[in-house]
Amino acid sequence: MSPSHASISYQQDSIGVLIGLVRGELVRAMEAELQASGVDLRFTQFLILKRLALIGPMSASELARAVELDGGAMTRQLDQLEGRGLLRRQPHEQDRRALRIELTELGDATWRQMTPCNDRVLEAAQRALDATEREQLRDYLERVLKALRDKP
Amino acid sequence: MSPSHASISYQQDSIGVLIGLVRGELVRAMEAELQASGVDLRFTQFLILKRLALIGPMSASELARAVELDGGAMTRQLDQLEGRGLLRRQPHEQDRRALRIELTELGDATWRQMTPCNDRVLEAAQRALDATEREQLRDYLERVLKALRDKP
DNA sequence: GTCATATATTTGCCTTGACAAATATTTTTC
């Protein structure tokens, strides 16, 4: 008996695979840009700084949820980033369990230094899409994300 | 002096972040479905079996490139999957350096068992998109992938 | 108010994947 693939010679990647591939390329491109700009940060660390820079101070767990990172992993990232002087752990004013993570001046400066990297990569990624298509892509992705999160 | 985020209260996620979030949800949903169907496989292992089932036997490095996995990591995944009787390492006919990785009957049966999981997750993810939008999403993602790979 | 439950952070443990080195074989160059 022949296995079930025998008759299939070509198969498009599913949306799932495709999204994985795109993400992989984005991470690679972003880390390459950072390195080329002299910023010594991994992709996850870039995401953390970006979030803090754009949204402002927040607790470690809010930050962890925002970048889809495990709480324990976040603690260790904060250790590293704080050790390098890019952010600060402050006590949270309303909740004594929690922290208020905020960028230092150095962290903010680093963020300003890497903003162009971020922009270049996003522009490169979307260069084959016109403005309308970019909006649609974002819209579709947001709807997919919502569909996955609001599980039936 | 106030840091540069002070005036920004809300900022949309970039396409980059959005794609990362979607991928995370897809992986989570897929692993949950697999577990619920009694298939004890991680997402990466699912991808490997899927690829072999749909495309047919190929070398370990082809497989590694297809699922964006490091060669060393692939060796160890093959060790596990072969140990569980889901695939076989055969000698490659044209290239004595390489292997011909092929599914066993058990591997193929496992693939047939998890096909519905895959379909359910992809359907759930895209349930808020109509047929045209699904095609567009795929098209956009393929163009983004191509743009990232054909670096200027 | 008190107790049970939920949440925030930290730490230990373990798995996974990236990177580099080693070996075997193929392909390219001259």
Add this chain to the structure above:
DNA sequence: GAAAAATATTTGTCAAGGCAAATATATGAC
């Protein structure tokens, strides 16, 4: 055709992230 470069696989090493347990605090039920 021999040397050089490229490719396939394996293994060692390391960093990163997930999960579970521990601790501290907050929130909700009664």
